[in-house]
Amino acid sequence: MTRYIRHAAAFCALLLIALLVNATRVQVVQSDALDDNPANRRGAIVRFDQPRGDIVVDGRAVTGSKDTGEQLRYERTYKNGPLYAPVTGFASQVYGTTFLENAEDDILSGTDPMLAPLPLWNDITRAQNPGGKVVTTIKSAAQQAAYAGLGGKKGAVAAIEPSTGKILALVSTPSYDPERLSGTSKSVADSWAELNSSAAKPMLNRAIRQTYPPGSTFKVVTAAAALDAGVVTDLDAATRSPNPYTLPGTSTQLTNEVDGCTNASLRYAFQWSCNTVFAKLGVDTGLSDMAGTARNFGFNDSGLKIPSSVAASNFDTSMDKAQLALSAIGQYDTRATPLQMAMVSAAVANGGSVKSPYLVDRTTTRDGDVVDTTGTKSLRQAMNPATAMQLREMMTDVVEEGTGKNAAIPGATVGGKTGTAQHGIDNSGTPYAWFVSWAQAADAGEPAVAVAVVVEDASADRGDISGGGSAAPIAKAVMEAALKP
Known part of the structure; x- marks a missing residue:
């Protein structure tokens, strides 16, 4: 037994x-x-079993959470959803997350271990932290001015504080309400299908994910390269620039939309946007110096995050002289996001230093205790400080006497550059209207804001001045809002 x-x-x-x-x-x-x-489904059930943390603009939450009583209990809500969609993105039970909702998901969902009261506390107790807050750098007045200025047209606005890199406005239109994608009902699936099939592409963040030919706004980069390389040493000296200009190695002639460009000085050519002068200037400067200056401004950088990833702006590093001439006036394969062109303008305003742009000022617990902060970080020196001062002078001339008069703000110093970018087969598409600028209050020691505006369907003329008519007034409104305390 x-x-x-x-x-x-x-x-x-x-x-x-x-x-x-x-x-x-x-x-x-x-x-x-x-x-x-x-x-x-346990992870999803736990994830949506508590309210999501908020995204904050100017001290006010622009997001919220709604208790539905369903298995996936809390749904995301948005205040002024279309206005802030390029900033917040969406948080959907079905389709996941985008932009800040994605980049800061650990904080917002409460899964970040830094939200725990003690190290390893959650591992021991199996507790879930309340969602934290993401405090943005966005200035609501500037955001609203940009959104109202675009008025539903296809386009985008990016505004930066030059000395820090803080993003003050990030707008893309037409937009959409992210709340339409919250929940699990049939209406959510219908909204997803409608938004993705729309020819207007409302979910495309044109400010950071769409690149455009920058047109004559790229002449800021070309001028910086030429001045740094010593190709031009006197802003007011005549250049050897024929009109029309025959592209090297071809029979193609480049012309201008304005008079007085033959052998024009750099100051005049910049003020009135002479294509012939800048095309030849790019060739004279050479591919190496042009590409190096473009890189220093931020072109060809595929690793930029704000913290959402930003599409890389492009300046080809292998071109013949004819292609380089076109690239020097923002055509050929040169492409830029609105954020990149705001960085170009900000570098001019900040003595040539390019600050890393960022959208999140700090993250906190639900009670407001700081978890992490974003500090100012220099990316590169785009140009010599003396060159930046010369460009500030020329950009100011554009607004005071040239093609950018519609951006002038009484009592403030404003610098700008207009642009019209042709595109499509044989340049048959409606030209994009561009304006890049910066503004400094009368009693301030440095510029407070740099802006880039692009309008896709501006019905613009093919002349360089059209950016001043369609995009400059939008930039003016954003700068005025940013300058107010």
Whole structure:
């Protein structure tokens, strides 16, 4: 009898060991795979079982959470959803997250370990932290001015504080309400299908994810390269610039939309946007110096994050002289996001120093205790400080006496550059209207804001001055809002 008891006990021990081994296999070895299994809804249930933390603009939350009583309990809500969609993105039970909702998801969902009261506290207690807050750098008045200025036209605005890199406005139109994608009902699926099939592409963040030919606004970069390289040493000296200008190695002639460009000085050519002068200036400066200056401004950088990723702006590093001439006036394959062109303007305003743009000032717990802050960081020196001063002078001339008069603000110093970018087969598309600028209050020691505006469907003329007519008034409104305390 004793032998049978020993055998039974041994068998039971083997079963217990097998059970423990299997439990270890499931809970340790296979835990990640099981957590990631689409059929496992526990993670989603836990994730949406508490309110999501808020995204904050000027001290006020522009997001919220609604208790539905459903299994995925809390749905995301948005205040002025279309206005802030390029900043917040969406948080959907079905379609995931984008932009700040994605980049700061750990803070907003409460899963960031830095939200815990003590190290390893959540691992021990298995508790879930309340969602934290993401405090943005956006200035609501500037955001509203940009949105109202675009008025539903296809386009975008980016505004930066030059000395810090803080993003003061980030607008893309036409926009959409992210709240339409909250929840699990059929209406959410219908909204997703409608938004994705729309020819207007309302969910495309044109400010940071769309690149455009920058047209004559790129002449800021070309002028910086030429001045730094010593190709031009006197802003008022005549240049050897024929009109029309035959692109090197071709029979194609480049012309101007304004008079007086033959052998014009750099100051005059910049003020009235002479294509012939700048095309030849790019060739004279050379590909190496042009590409190097473009890189220093931020072109060809695929790693920029704000913290959402930004599409890389492009300046080709392998071109013949004819292509370089076109690139020097913002055509050929040169492409830029509105944020990149705001960085160009900000560098001029900030003595040539390019600050890393950022959208999140700080993250906090639900109670307001700071978790992390974003400090000012220099990316590169785009040009010599003396060159930046010369460009500030020329950009001021554009607004006071040239093509950018519509951006002038009484009592403030404003610098700008207009641009019209042709595109499409044989340049048949409606030209994009551009304006880049910066503004400094009369009693301030440095410029407070740099802006880039692009309007896709401006019905603009093909002349360089059209950016001044369509985009400059929008930039003016944004700068005025940014200058107010």
